[in-house]
Every structure is written in C-alpha cells, then in structure tokens.
Amino acid sequence: MLRLLLTLSILLSMTQAREYLVSWNDGKNKQNIVEFVNKTTDPKGSYYIPIKDRIAVFDNDGTLWSEQPMYFQLSFILDRVKEMAEDHPEWQKKPLFKAAIDGDMKKVLSFGEHGLVELATATHSGMSVPDFQEEVRRWIKDAKHPRFNRPYSDLIYQPMMELITYLEANDFKVYIVSGGGIDFMRAFIPALYELPAEQIIGSSVAVEYKDGKIIKLPKINFIDDKETKPVAINYHIGKQPVAAFGNSDGDLAMMQYTEANRAETLQLYVHHTDAKREWAYDRDSHVGKFDKGLDYARDHRWTVVDMKKDWKVIYPFELNPPKNK
C-alpha cells in the first residue's frame, strides 16, 4: 500500500501522469529499463515474453533498501541478543555473546562469519515462526537507524519501489531473492513493498513441525548467496528469470543465470555512488562488496545505475508528502 500510495502521490504531481519511473532521471539507464519492458511485452515483436515467464528477481540489502553501516538484520540480531540476555545468564560467560551484549561491534566481527551465524541462530530459534515475526515487526517499528534516526523501514529506495510497480503493471512477477532471513523478511516486506510472502526467498534456519506449529531450530538450513541464489530460484520458482537486479558480487551468479535465459533479458546493478544522500562504496567494502560484479557488468554492457546521477531521490521521506490530509 505504501509503495502504491507514494507512487500515486508523485504521479498526481507530475505532468506525465502515466509515467511510473518518476524518481529516475532521464538517461541511458532509465531508457534501458523502459526499452526492455516495451520490447518484451509487445505481442507483435520478436522479443515478446509470455506473461507466465516474466519472472523478475531482486536482491534486497543494498538493492531495495540500504545496508550500511551494517545489514539491518544484523542490527536486529544484536538488539535481540541484548533483549534476550536477561533470560540467558550463560551468555555473559561466552566472549562472543558478551561482546554483542556490550555492543562491542569490533569484537563481534572478530569472530568472523561463524560468529554472526551463531548469534543469528541463537536469536532466531526456539520459537514458532509467527512468534518470531511478531518480534521482527515490533523491532522494525521501534528501532532507529543510527545515521538517520528513523525506522529502518524508511530507508527503502523510492526509485526501486517505482521500478517494482512498473514491472508489475507490465505483468512481471517480482520476487525477492536475498541473503537475508526468509522469516525475517516475510515479517514486514509484504506490507512495506506490497509483495506476498510466497514471493520472498532468503536464507533460513531449519524448522520442525510440531502440534500445528512451525518451530525454528538453532541450525542453518540454507544460505542464499552467490551460487546458491540460482539454486533457490530453481527450487522456489522453477523458472529461469528474465530480469535480475542486484548491487554486489553476491548477486552475480543470479544475474548470470538470468543472462543465460534464451529470452531477452535485463540485468541491472545498483552502484552505490552517493556518499551524501546514501553511501558510496564498491570494491573494498566489507558490506555489499561490488568488485567482480562491476567488471563483469561493464564487460557485458549490463545496466549499472549510478545512484547519484540516476536517482532524483533516494528515500521516500525526501519527497516530503503533505502533512495535512
């Protein structure tokens, strides 16, 4: 609903009322998107794609919302460790958990990916999926991003929301294919992006069925990243996508899988180039590293969005919607 209202409110304020990508500056990148959609939806053209095959896959962190200074789900995990610490006195004796409770991020990160997985499974298990998702929804409402002092859900990219709306208006089926937790994302993305739970794919812990409930277990089931993104797409969708959107090396395999489709395809990378309005990072970043993907995208003439140049606004709140109703 939010996405639609925001788009509508801009649409009404523009002269070109029938244009969807209103927060995109004109130029080659916007043109690539529009040309792809026009070509593949023209039933008389030779690039026509039947509606059932119009599958578009989007990474989430850094592609549809920000991911700095750390993945937002990691903020959630750390907040959960602090909240749950009271019920887990044994955590005080574990250096990793102690560091998380004390907010010593440097020390937490010194445990590497293994440490993060341990914190994630400890805070994402031992309860039913709906109970976990209640916690997520409470957090996304209350927690504030340190730089913007706004809920994390405010930091979604307005131009990308318009792009989803535009694709859906042209009968593309849009999926999220993210390294983020599947139950975490499904807790709030359906309301935030207007996408149903079944179109959200991510990493997961193992679960078991017991007495009418799905219970989360402290064990990783699937990490949805790099070469496993195409695996997840095959498993959940069973079709090779025709459009893929990402921002990091973690999305490269998914975009190459899309490129290998015999139909006409679109690959679009979001390049973080705007230190002022968002962040600027690529090859050397510890979050959202964009190195091999950047080279590959340039070699293959994929669309590489320059946030600073291509986007009129980054976040919906920059639009200053009217305060009075």
Add this chain to the structure above:
Amino acid sequence: MLRLLLTLSILLSMTQAREYLVSWNDGKNKQNIVEFVNKTTDPKGSYYIPIKDRIAVFDNDGTLWSEQPMYFQLSFILDRVKEMAEDHPEWQKKPLFKAAIDGDMKKVLSFGEHGLVELATATHSGMSVPDFQEEVRRWIKDAKHPRFNRPYSDLIYQPMMELITYLEANDFKVYIVSGGGIDFMRAFIPALYELPAEQIIGSSVAVEYKDGKIIKLPKINFIDDKETKPVAINYHIGKQPVAAFGNSDGDLAMMQYTEANRAETLQLYVHHTDAKREWAYDRDSHVGKFDKGLDYARDHRWTVVDMKKDWKVIYPFELNPPKNK
C-alpha cells in the same frame, strides 16, 4: 487449458450452467465444500478470509490422479533405468539395478525405500533440470498405464480438476504439496492442471549451479511427506493454508497444520472406494496407506469423499467429449 476446456464442455451440457462441481453428486460432502467457499468469501460474514490468505494445498498422488498399482513416478524411474542401462554396463552387476532392468518388481521392492531412492537419484541426476524435464515430458506422452492402456496423464480425477477451478474462481491460490519429485511434476503439471511451476512443491534431489545451468546431483535434498509437508509449506509459501486435500496418512500432518489455522478451514480426504472404476484401498495398502488419517478425519468430522458414491465420473475420458469439432 485441458482442465478449463473439460469443465467448460460439461458446463455447456448442463442445465445449471453456473455450477462448477458438475461431476460431484449432491450430498453432504459436496455441500461441505460449497458452504466453506461461500462462508469464507462473503465479505460481510464473520468467516471472511482476505484473498491473500486463501491458500489451498493439494496432495497429488491418489488425490489428483491415480497412484496404483504403483506411484506413476516409479514407473517413470523403472522405464528410465531400462533406457539408461545401455550407457551403464556396471548396472548389470548391481542386483537392485539388474532387477529393475529385468522388470522384477518384487525383487526391486525387496530393497525397501532405500532401493527406490537409489534408483530415483541415479535416474534423476547428472543432467540439467530442463534436460531432465524434456525426458519426463517425452515419457508422459508415450508411456501407457498397464490397466487402462492410456497415457498416465489421462488418469487425473475430473471432479478434483473441477474443484481446483472452483477454488481459483473464488480467488483461492492452489498449491500442489506432494511427495513426488518437484522437477518431475513441474515438467507436465503446469500444462495438465493449469498451475504454474511456482505453485508446485515436492521432494527434491540436491542441485548445483554451474555456467548458467542448474544441474541435478545424485543426492536427496528433501523428502516432502508427513511432518515435512508443513515444513515445505512454510518454506515455499510462508502462510498457513485454510484448505487441505489429501488421501493418505502422508497428508495428515499437512491437514492438521491447516486445521490449526485460526481462520475457518476445510480438510478433505479422498477415500478410494471404487474398485470398478478406479481402485479400493485404505488401511492395508502399501501405496497410499490411509489408516491413522481415516480415524482422525472421522473423529474431527472432516470431509471424507467416497469416490464411488460422490463422483459421477472418475477420469476425464469417461465424459466422451464429442469426436467431431
């Protein structure tokens, strides 16, 4: 398309042209279905279910098509072993494979479930998903069921196809949740039942992504049966269903998970009671054993369809559609 055409052709020949469940005899079971749909889709009623939550899950073998004298996928596996034997001289020395090549079903079954899994992984791996699915489509077109001497795809249940059409017409989203192989089913069910690949969930072998392709590996990834059916539903759909349809003890957990939904729900078991037109089996059957489920269904007053009494026809071919156009 087939499902719709068949339904339409009957609709046109009936006086009650607006009725969907034309192959169902009137009675309590048909009434239960219609009442559930009317109640949950009436926006003014207290049992109303929003469209996004109208998730209906169907088992496949024995629920939407026949499963005797053995699961149809097992026939495919045995045919594949015979076909592939030429390229695998080493199979002649393996008793299990030798028995399969010789068509000695008794001996094949003496190796138990483990033997079947070994045959399945050997014949379902080492190729890409699309290449595998080409083989499946060729088989489903050419192979004939021993009793009816017709393609296996002729042995779908006409009344259940009508039920899917009826639910979809009332904005229910229909999923298959089957112990059958996910890639096997997705090869032909989309055309046969008019359901997209992404709404078909099943068992799977592991796969890997390589050079733009998804390659099937000789290793089980997931068995979708009993307590893992709710697990698969949570993973693929992320919502608790409101309607569940099965025929065996393997579907009981999925139906109990549906029953645990706070919304109004429907549970329907197909009871195989018609030895003449189909088969009659339940508590003692080695395929589709229906014992605990039958007791539970009676205790909980679920809908138990009596094929012999409730269904006017079993298979679409009984309708004898006009030969001339």
